[in-house]
Amino acid sequence: MREFTAPPLTTVPQAGGLADSVFERAEKDPGQVALARKDSDGVWRDVTAARFRDEVLAVAKGLLAEGVRFGDRVAIMSRTRYEWTLFDYALWTVGAQSVPVHPTASSEQVVWMFSDADVTAAVVESEDHAMTVGAAIGQLPLLKRLWQLDAGAEEQLRAAGERIDSEVVHRHRMALTPDTVATITYTSGTDGRPKGCVLTHSHFMSECDNVSAFCRPLFSSGLKRPPSTLLFLPLTHVYGRMVQVAALRAGVRLGHQPELNAEALLPDLRTFRPTYVLAVPHLFERIFDGSRRAAELEGQADAFGKAVDVAVRYAEAVERRAFGEGPGPGAKLRMQHQLMDRLVYARLREALGGRLRYAVSGGSSMDRRLALFYDAAGVRIFEGYGLTETTSTVTTNPPEQTRFGTVGRPIPGTTVRIADDGEILVRGGQVFAGYLRDPAATAQALRDGWLATGDLGELSEDGYLTLTGRKKDVLVTSGGKSLSPTVLEDRVRSHPLVAQCVVVGNDRPFVAALVTLDPDAVAHWLAMHERQAPSPTDLVNDAELEREIRRAVVGANTQVSRAESIRTFRILGHRFTEEQGLLTPSLKLRRRAIEKAYEHEIDALYRAA
Structure with missing residues (x-):
């Protein structure tokens, strides 16, 4: 197979921008829980749709009062936290463009990204970040404003915006179109300097709405409580931003956790209790390795090894049945699975909060056996594939027909083609507009409507993509x-x-x-x-x-x-x-x-x- 197309399941609205979903949701169901915010005592407090709308509106007023205008670019340099999402949507409400900057960025990297994007204001998380920006201030003549989250930035802007009429904010919001630029998101820079990807409101709408429709089980948890997800991916990367936007557009309760490591994350998984998460393979590996080490310390190494073997065989049998290639697990294997579920798998699910049923893994390859183990343990992990240039997702595995070891099929509205040299080419509504101020790099990446990803892969006859490497590697x-x-x-x-x-x-x-x-x-x-x-x-x-x-x-x-x-x-x-x-x-x-x-x-x- 050289090419596979998935027809779109949704269409991009003819007018408006990403912030509209916040106001429309609050108007339709003001009491619905939209997010959860952890207080100083470590307790998760629900935030209703109406309250989040009011907070977004208040910060948007403050931004206008402080001189942020339609089309201005404002950097956000912070770990993943509630205020990141709040400021993102406040900026979109007034028609400004957010420029994510990783919190570990050096002054040199700050100078490059701020200068390249003509950043006029910045939101930073801590005093350390403020000092990093401050060390570069002499080289940033366009930078006029700097707010610090840990020093009360939200409250300061609320106060500054009290004199601004709400109608002024709404006029800015109504001026947005889907083709308006939403963000300048920089690539990871594995090869030289990062490049600024120009992503519009339409790119996120096409991406997130089609992903939500394609992965419907994620957004209908099947449990008594509504779907929820804990976001711990960096919001400075498009993967995290996609999770944020998709959750708020699909009516999913969204929480934030700033540390992408198992030790810090597991306690919050137990208290927040998400129904699905999106992560990178390293996290699932760490959780599995921790479970195995705990079993070895308890003298249960052989039992854990047997549980892994049963899980892999059981999940493979389920996988074959899903594709019409077998009858599913036999009676003996089902009994073994039930026993191991009581002894091992249930403990793993409880460590992940008890309600987690689905997870998406991206960013790098995941071991097939590991994914099979989690599936039999009651947490289906389906791999996906994407880039900054594609607003995150290009392919993902369908929840009902996950082919482990692949990165799935093209999401609706996307075509994947394999070039003669094995390079993956992509076309779809989520493909970026180009690199900021770099027409040569844009022309190299976008060829006759196709994005040349630089990745190598193979397509199966039914459209499942397997990654085989990077051209440059x-x-x-x-x-x-x-x-x-x-x-x-x-x-x-x-x-x-x-x-x-x-x-x-x-x-x-x-x-x-x-x-x-x-x-x-x-x-x-x-x-x-x-x-x-x-x-x-x-x-x-x-x-x-x-x-x-x-x-x-x-x-x-x-x-x-x-x-x-x-x-x-x-x-x-x-x-x-x-x-x-x-x-x-x-x-x-x-x-x-x-x-x-x-x-x-x-x-x-x-x-x-």
């Missing part, structure tokens, strides 16, 4: 062998002790790898082997640990030919971090930066071999 050894490193890296990374894996080999005689370790998993491994924790230097040279990692490498090599296999590897003492400039804010590897930072280690690998 393809390695060519000195012997002329071309390979995509993703398959090897994902398989090595699936080992519990491994945090990250980078495959190298460009212009080299063979393929090698750099591997970093998961500190929690290593600590657990040492405790289970009744060993004291050695120094980092001794740890990376530990023979027993190296044998464990070698097993992961050997397992990965079974997926490829010998010419593509990892011949040697090195364990590093520290993980790659965003602070080092080795990861993007969305935790993607900056390959070129890693190869440069570890140039001596890579050279040593090849000399030793």
Whole structure:
């Protein structure tokens, strides 16, 4: 299959913008719960549609009073929190354009994005962020206003806007059209400087409304309470913004959590109790690994292993039945599944809040066996695929027919084509307008109405997309062998002790790898082997640990030919971090930066071999 089209299920309105849904929802059902906001005591307090509308209106008045005008660009530099959504919609209400800036951005990155986007005002979360912007203020002549959330920005703007009549705000809102620019969202910058993607209100409407229609079970929970989701993805990325907009347009109760890690997130999952979440594979891996370590500490390692085996076989049987390829789980397997549900799976669901039934995974590849395990445990995870340039989602798995190991089918209103060289091309209402002030890059990305994604993939006969790598990441050894490193890296990374894996080999005689370790998993491994924790230097040279990692490498090599296999590897003492400039804010590897930072280690690998 070279091309697959999914007809649209919804159409974009002829007039208006994203903020209209807030006002229309409050008018239709003012008492309906729209969001939940955690108070200083850690208790979730519901926010009705009418109250959120009033808060958006009050902040919008303040923005106008402080000089923000239709078409102005205002940066938001903050972690994911309630006020992020509040300011986003207040800006859209007055026709301004939000410019998300990641909270860990440096002054240099701030200067680039603020200057490139002609930012005239900024909302920051903390004093640290204010200092980052302040350090660059001399290079930002257009920046006139700076508000700090932790210093009462919301209250200040409410007070400033008291003299503004509501009708003035509504005139701004009514002037919006779907083609009005909503945001300038910058790419992750894995290759050089980030580029500003111009996304309109129409792009979000087309994306979010079609996703909501396609994934209807997410928005009709089947439980006594209405659907709800806890948003912990960064709102500085389009994936998080899509979740925000889709939830508010579909009438889903929306909560915010600022930390994208299992340790901080699990307590809020238990108290907020969402019916679905959207996340990245790393989170599901961490939760699974934590459950496995807990079972091992309780002396239940064999029982947990059996539970995993039963889950995988059960979910595979259910999957085959969904596609008309089998009768489903047999009587014996159903009984085993029921037993494991009481012993293992129910505990996992309870740790996730007890009401979670669906999850969407995106951002990177998810291990098929892991997805099968969660499915049999009562949480269906369906993978999706998208980019900043496509307002997030291009494909996702249908809830009723999830084909694990793929990133699903094109969402309604989208066409996916596979070019002759394997590159994924996309056409649809969610495809961006172009890169801000970069016509050359825009022309390279948008060709005859198609977005060239830079990703490689394959389409099945029924339209399911499988990702096979990135064009720019393809390695060519000195012997002329071309390979995509993703398959090897994902398989090595699936080992519990491994945090990250980078495959190298460009212009080299063979393929090698750099591997970093998961500190929690290593600590657990040492405790289970009744060993004291050695120094980092001794740890990376530990023979027993190296044998464990070698097993992961050997397992990965079974997926490829010998010419593509990892011949040697090195364990590093520290993980790659965003602070080092080795990861993007969305935790993607900056390959070129890693190869440069570890140039001596890579050279040593090849000399030793």
